[in-house]
Amino acid sequence: MNGKYETHEHDVLVIGAGGAGLRAAIEALAQGASVGVVSKSLLGKAHTVMAEGGIAAAMANVDAADDWRTHFRDTMRGGKLLNHWRMAQIHAHEAGDRVRELEQWGALFDRTEDGRILQRAFGGHSFKRLCHVGDRTGLEMIRTLQDRGVQMGIDVYMECTVTRLLTDGDRVAGAFAYWRENGRFVVFKAKSIVLATGGIGKAYPVTSNSWEYTGDGMALAYATGAELMDMEFVQFHPTGMVWPPGVQGLLVTEAVRGEGGLLRNKLGERFMQRYDPQRMELSTRDVVARAIYTEVREGRGSEHGGAFLDISHKPAEYVKRKLPSMYHQFLELADVDITRSAMEVGPTCHYMMGGLRVDPETAACTVPGLFAAGEVAAGLHGANRLGGNSLSDLLVFGRRAGFAAAEYAKKQSWPALDPAEIAQGEGEMLCVFERQAGDTPYAVHADLQQLMQNLVGIFRTEEDLKSALTGIERLKDRMGRVGVPGTRMFNPGWHLYADMKSMLAIAEAVTRSALARKESRGAHSRLDYPKTDATWGEQNNIIRRHGSEMVLEQSPVPKMPAELQTLLAEEKGAGA
Amino acid sequence: MPEVTLKIFRGDREGGQTADYQVPVSPGMVVLDALHYVQKHLAPDLAVRWNCKAGRCGSCSAEVNGRPRLTCKTRMDSLPGDRPVTILPMKSFPVIKDLVTDVSWNYKVNKKIPGFKPRPKTEWKMRQEDVDRVQEFRKCIECFLCQNVCHVLRDHGKHEQFGGPRFFVRVAALEMHPLDGISRAALLKNELGLGFCNITKCCTEVCPEEIHITDNAIIPMKERVVDEFYDPVLKLVRRIRGEKSARE
Structure with a gap:
């Protein structure tokens, strides 16, 4: 049925080859699954290489008083209590083991006098907690994971961009993608999918993020029916x-x-x-x-x-x-x-706290067979992320997502691919060559970035956010008319066209959530609502697709058990 | 704003030639900024590989005025302003399109190298002094500029028999890891063709991470191969002591 397309089958398909994607792939392989990793870039170039400061883990190598409880407390307070308590707990529990594991796979961290992993101070952390390698911790981490994956026989599809998730009824069935090199389409059939596509920084002009950060995973999953959460929380470093x-x-x-x-x-x-x-x-x-x-x-x-x-x-x-x-x-x-x-x-613009709503234990999204880990997922960091908690997030939840995706795949039969979906995927990518080139994806991208910076930046108001929504609609119209000169051979204008679809969907989600949250909390600052509001402190903003409409509603923040509440109330720690 | 002419290679596997583009130069501009300007305003389909534009990912390698460079770290004001700037793809790898080359060969070489294998009963303690020299090698961002300038690859095309400086650095990092328990000397000698290197240091000169590739990685690895394969006294001592050897 797909004779027309190059097709690959894997139990687990991982989209994204940064820290979370590679850690997920390693774990799924260890569980006996056949695993494919799809990456927009060459292996080892993902945005994780740019992480500098370190990995937060309460290993107490430098400050003996540190333990998971303090790490949990710092993370929750840093996130203004909007975090999912269970994710913060799992993260604080497991981060140390994940760091030790990296060392056992060959990573070389800076050392203490007595030969253990050295840890440094960082904002919002009560103790010296960040395991590091000078200021190139991310490179060390990605190289270690890359080597481990290669040794295990990982299949990597490099310079390949997914433009659509495929479904079989309610569940995911695979992905539709193109090779950047020659523009040919490729179909991946999979029992489960782990999204590890990172953040959205390229929607802003002033950003620390690499070009890959265009919100692909969030947009792909949203289109498939998955829920997004707390999209208003964009961290400006x-x-x-x-x-x-x-x-x-x-x-x-x-x-x-x-x-x-x-x-x-x-x-x-x-x-x-x-x-x-x-x-x-x-x-x-x-x-x-x-x-x-x-x-x-x-x-x-x-x-x-x-x-x-x-x-x-x-x-x-x-x-x-x-x-x-x-x-x-x-x-x-x-x-x-x-x-x-x-x-x-x-x-x-540095980091997206919001993202796909996931189950804390398994990193499962709200669509069966779909999992998400790392920056693309929401919940761990609440309204503001502490430095160093991102690299540990990738490892802790990357591993959990890989494990759960492999387990899920074991219980499932092969899904069926729908030729109509594939045809749609092809149509939406090819139509752009038939149009007269006037407006270009580059111009629309530049205008989106300016709009986000000016109207959905560090300080926000209702008036600005409303005019941002109008502006985004106009940009969507323009995207419906842009043309791309040239052929499908490594054509960056065409590549940007694909990325723009994700960025526009995500920009709308960020703006709608920011408009809804009538308070200031963590990274979300409303000039017209400068105070923190206790009622909003108990609400997560949830976004889902309803037909072609984006709908937003509130969902109560999960209640934490009494013993954690007591722990959180203790005076120790870096303060709220 | 002053303008400069870029002569950029346009073409693919079949061939091609340079095309001229006029680009305004702003303060602090790097060559990659100029390429982005061309994409945005003059040639939307100009193929350039890049990721971070911060010198961290090693994707944007090209030959600028004949010198292999990271385009994101090459300042326009470091180049002569009165003549055109020529930007060509790396010569040692097949062109895919414009400035993008097929570097997949490097990933194949990497697969031949056995990864880190800790010694049995390892206690996970290391001294910073022992880690320092390996951390130098771990700075490598895999820009493949060293591979590009190495004459064994560039002029003699020995891609089948030779691993290239990048992978001598990689093997050196594993061999000098304080807790690693296996030897890769036979691999260096046989499959990676370390003997082809005649230490001209071209690789060291172009390394954007300033890794002393020749002095700190290649020469010690050559010594290790000599010790393993050509020194009968050392070999005997090793056998008596029961130490590891590449040939066992």
Whole structure:
């Protein structure tokens, strides 16, 4: 029936080859499943390589008093209690084992004096908790997982983009994709699918994210009927580069502050005194990002509209050893020697706390056979993520998703593929070649990014969000008319056309959720509702598709057991 | 804003030639920014491989004015402004389209290398001093620029018999891992063709991560092969002590 298309069959199909996808694939393979990994990029290039600061795990190698309870408490408080308590508990419980496992697969973390894994301080964490490799922890992690996967005989379909999930009745049946190299279509038939496609940063112009972060997994699953949750919570990392223009948004790791870096405005004031005198530079990201934004808006910013981040009071050799990538990044791209002078930094779109609603134990989405792990999933981080909790999230829930997807596949027969769905998939990708090229995907993308930055950024109002919704509708219309010159051979204009469909759906979801939540909490700041509201604190925003309409409703935040409530109420920890 | 002419290779496996594009240069602009400008405004189907634009992923390798570089780390103001900037795909790999090359050969070589295997009864403790030298190799972002300049591959095309600098670095990282328990000397000698390398250091010169590929990885690995295969005294000592050997 699919003779027309190249077809591959796997028990478990993993979409995305970053930390979560690779960890899921390794686990599903270990469970005896046949596993295929589809990746938009070459293996080892996923956005995980850009993670810098470390992996949070309460291993107590440096601060003996640390344990999972404190990690749980910090994560919940950092997330303004909107987190799914059970995900936060599982995460705090299992992160240490997942780090040790990486070490046993060959990862080489920085060491303590007595030869154990070294841990560093980070914003919102009560103890020194981040296992790290200088400022290139993500690279170490992805290389370790990649090597492990290759040794196990993983099948990787590199430079292949999924544009549609296929279904058989209620359950998933596979995926429709194209090879980036030659534009040919390919069909994957699978009993279960793990989505590990990461976040949405490319919907914003100033972002630390790589081009791949276009919200694919969320959009694919949403189209298939899965629920999205808490989409209003987009994290702006406080410290991205602001100058020169070409590098605007590039991440400056929180490890700079973890290692003692100080934030100052143009008057030389350590302005965090005004926003969080207790934790100062090591406050949570939402607070520091708003602080820098406010300093700039009130005229105390640096020349290029940022704040100064200074680590030059530490010995030059120490800075070069602990922050080598930062040293080179600023020297080569901005002509700044960070061992001698301050960096100019400002907020950059960094991470999506919201995403697919999943079951805490199995990472299952609300569509049978579909699982999601890592940034594409919601729940663990609530309204704001702590630094270092992302890499541990990838490992903990990547493993759980891979395990559950393999278990699910064992119990299922092969699904049937629907030729009509495949034909639709082909049609929506090919129609663009038949149109006159006028408006291009590049132009629509640039306009979407500006809209998101201006109207759905760090500070939001009802008026802005409403006009954003109108604007997104207009952009959708334009996408219905864009043309793509050239052929299907490695054609980036065509690739962007595919990505834009995801970005527009996700932009709408973010805007609708932001409009609905009439309070300020964590990363979501409403100028017209500046206070935190206890009623909203008990509500998750849920989005699902109803025909062609996006519908939003509230669902109560799951209640945590009494013993965890007591634990959370204890005074210890980094404070709320 | 000053403008510069880019001469970019346009073509595929069948062949091709450079085409000229005029691009305005802004402060701090890198070559990859210029390529993105071309995609956005002049040639939407220009094929360029890139991911992070931060020097972290090693995807955007190309030959800029004849030098193999990461285009995301090559500043426009570091190039002569009075003449065109020529951007060609890496020469050692087959062109797919424009600046995108087929680097899949590297992934095949990698599969030949046995992964990390801890010694039995390992206690997971390591000293930073012992980890330091391996961490240097672990900085590799797999941009394959070292593979691209290595004359064994570039000029002699020995892709079948030779692994290339990237994979000597990879093997060195495994061999020098303080807790690794197996030897890959036979693999280096036979399947990866380490002997073809005559230490001209071209690889070291182009490494964007400044890994001392020749001095710290290749030469020690060559010594290890010599020790294993050509030193009868050491071999005897090893046998008496019952130490590991590549040939067992």
